[in-house]
Amino acid sequence: MDKSRRLFILLAMLVLVGIVFIIRLFFLQIVDTSNYYKAQAYGSNDITIYPARGTIVDRYGKLMVYNDAVYDLMVVPQKAKDFDKMALCHELMLDTNEFNKRLKKASKYNPREPSVIYKNLPFHLYTRLQEVLYQYPAFYIETKIDRRYNINGAAHLLGYMGEVTEKQLEQDKYYKPGDTKGITGIEKSYEVYLRGHKGKKVVLVDKFSKTQGSFAGGKFDSLPFAGDNIISSIDLDLQVFGEKLLANKIGSIVAIEPSTGEVLSIVNSPNYDPNLLVGQRRNKNFAALLLDPIKPLFNRALKAPYPPGSTFKTIQALIGMQEGVLTPDTKYPCSGGYHMGSITVGCHAHGSPLDLKNSITKSCNAYYCFVYRSILDNPKYPSVQDAYVKWTQYLNSFGIGTLTGIDLPEESKGIVKKPSYFEREFGKNWRSSNVISMSIGQGQIGLTPLQMANMACIIGNRGYFYTPHVVRSIGDKHMVPTAFAQRHYCMVNKMYFDTVVAGMANVCIPGGTAGHTGIPGITICAKTGTAQNPHGKDHSIFIAFAPRENPQIAICVIVENGGFGADYAAPIANLMIERYLSKNRGLPSAKPDMLNRMLKANLVGSSAKDSLQSKIGD
């Protein structure tokens, strides 16, 4: 072979190598896109920029909840190697074991993603760490926001924030470990509006995780969008006033604007300071609140079903009239109560017989035993059971035995039994006499304070209600959920309300069951209730709305073990109404003695309150 021909063999090798290389490059750069995506993940580090969480203001724009910056120490576990652990633990004033435990947990979640290793750095640690952190490239400080509350009450209403759980992390990709979200109250139900959109800054990091600058010229960066501010329907002044009135008592106040369904205040007692559940002391305080025997975390207003007592008579009367078994002129006798065989439902002393209007004003028990029996024994229905089912449908239309749909989590339906329950209790052919105690709101029926306040709204509106809600509008565009603008009519015709309202209008004037509690100059339509309580003294219950025409406020007050409705619940409700209706909040009450008596009343005893305070640190 001519040796010079061998040149072509060599050149052929060159060409072959060129072709192989170019094919390989084509595969690496064009076909296999995984490298491209890996490149974005490897050399970069996502730093989350947390948006400001939306603030919450009351109906007049007074700030209730706002933000404060807190600092978390973050770690990317995979990169946390070859660093002076002892020195870092020393800086953090943290036990090495505890540090290792946290690091392991973060690594278990995701070794490549940043996780919180020290939550809520105290300010002195934050400033010191900033100077030394460059020695620990796997660690960085993330600025987050924490909530601050302008009031030391309304905790159940506003809610608190907490760290997302592992389950929530899976469900909602918005969150990453260490993030917080609303756990209860408005914080929870409006979480998606309040949280805003996180921003992202992608920084270029070298193999030592040292930040080299902005990644790809900021191509992948995004700005955070602040969460929407929320205008609550709460009247902060009224709320605080209610909390003062209910201090040292156990119970609940719910006030609603009947013409809109906007909740004006939700007061629970015992309550707690929402500022206890922020920052570093959160976990400690939360445990203390959870274990407290008086259950300060319990949201009575939405979750506790109380027997409505005599307040229920208003509903019974309305249903009776709608069913045609009762007219405003129907009179029933009362001889110290209702007697039927062995059953006696006692009543207090009043004139007899009474018509419908006066039966409400005087709160005659016997009257409503007759009414309820005529409803259930209505020959229109084949059986008591059928009549009972119809009756529960009426109740449901009043928002009783169903969820009201309030925009707060953890609402309870209350208690309305199904007929099957009574079949089990009293046999298949149970009779109206078996359930006679329900005629006056005792026994197998339970309403939450919210449902009772809503009931007052319906009566005030003469037949309809709006879904109660605590938020007026969301964000700069003042968005309003459309569900809250829709009227819900109850099954009772408008015309039947007048008699009931007339009866209620006389309750707070002398001669009525709460005659001494009225406020001069305001027509308060109300109904007292005294719920028998197997565990102790009766609960004092009161529902009301005012003024009589176009009511601006409907209210329900329950004071546990407060005795007669007129003893505590009525004065508190009427003082609330007075406070709300008087445009100038600074004016002294027309009933200063009553106000003082309520403020000073202590039905709890000092021990419980003290024990709570001693457990909670600041």
Place this chain on the structure above:
Amino acid sequence: MEEKLHIDWLTVILYILIVIFGAINIYSANSGVEEALKLDFSKEYGKQILFIGVSAVIVFLILLTDFKFFNFSAYGIYILIIGLLMVLLATGSFNKGAQAWFKIGSFKLQPSEFAKYATALALSKFLGTFDISFEGRRNVLIALSIIGFPMLLTLLQNDTGSALVFTCFILVLFREGLSGWWLVLVMYMVTLFVLTILLPSISIIITLAVLSVLVVYLARKKQQLFWLAIIVFVSSSVYILSLDYVFARILKPHQQQRILVTLNQDVDEYYVKKSKGFSIFKFKKAEVTDKKESKRDYSYNVRQSKISIGAGRWTGNGFNNGTQTKAKLVPEQHTDFIFCTVGEEYGFLGSTLFVLVYLLLIGRVYYLAERQKNEFSRVFGYSTASILFFHFFINIGMAIGLLPVIGIPLPFMSYGGSSLISFSMLLFTFLKLDANRVNEISRLY
């Protein structure tokens, strides 16, 4: 009439393009992310510019030198470099485990880079002097010794990569008459090497036995082939077994891993296979307890390199915009992995163009070498092209994950004074010889 410099301008232009492109890429791999464009001579790209200046001066001096000088002093230079390599071995300043540098001030001189140049000169002189072809066994042995001696010295410095470069001279010998069977033999051995590592050696030997029996049966009338088959089978088996032994028992774990990573093997899985009797020799496993850690370390370079090249896509991120490059994620990116920068910042189109330009340069040198009228120039030209080709093949093959990580620079591109200067000397010495050929011709007319 004044003698004109009949230098091959195409080669010069390609050379200048590649050198400038190299400096640009070193700048990209070397400077910070949000750094303003500027010249800083304390940084590598700055130094590279100084090296380019030095190279230019040396190139100029070479072009001024009489062409006879190279032929005349070839052995002298060769002996000088061999001496330097031996001195280095004896005194050797330690660096990265390889004794490969002389420290001169703040610069390090790497004689092994110049050893290729010296070997090329000496080989050209030897083959040119006798006008030999490879019939005489003695001449083959001398030629192989000229190549083998510096290769051995480089290997002793632990600079395996540079030592391997000397195998490229086999291409030169091939052109000068070495039987093509040698190339076939080398390829056969490489194939067996890969198979031995990937498959149980016993099954390869059995397969070879079956093939041999087949050949013997088919060629039962030709006794010569019968013996050839026997010889091939026996020597192959011995080769396979010794390879297996060397790989399992003699190579250090990190060397094993380097080879495995290139062959796309999961190192952990491989060890498990090996420990289950995959190899007939007891396997010397990594003493590193954390296997994942060690795996990451040895596959890290290749993986990062592939990622940054892959990140380029069609057109790349553009000059100074490679995210992987800027993040300094590829180790040794400004030296041995400089091609990553090309891949990431100029994409598939840029890389392909670069590969083509580079191959054009090598091909041009081969072409020029073939047209030389005297043996010395031709052998030197072939040596030059083959050295460049080998470097190019190994370096880019490694960067795109086709070949093992063998740390040798990409000529004219990689950062490094010794490398740039020695390759420039190599290329321009040949261009000077080539220019002289043209002068000789022009004088005839």
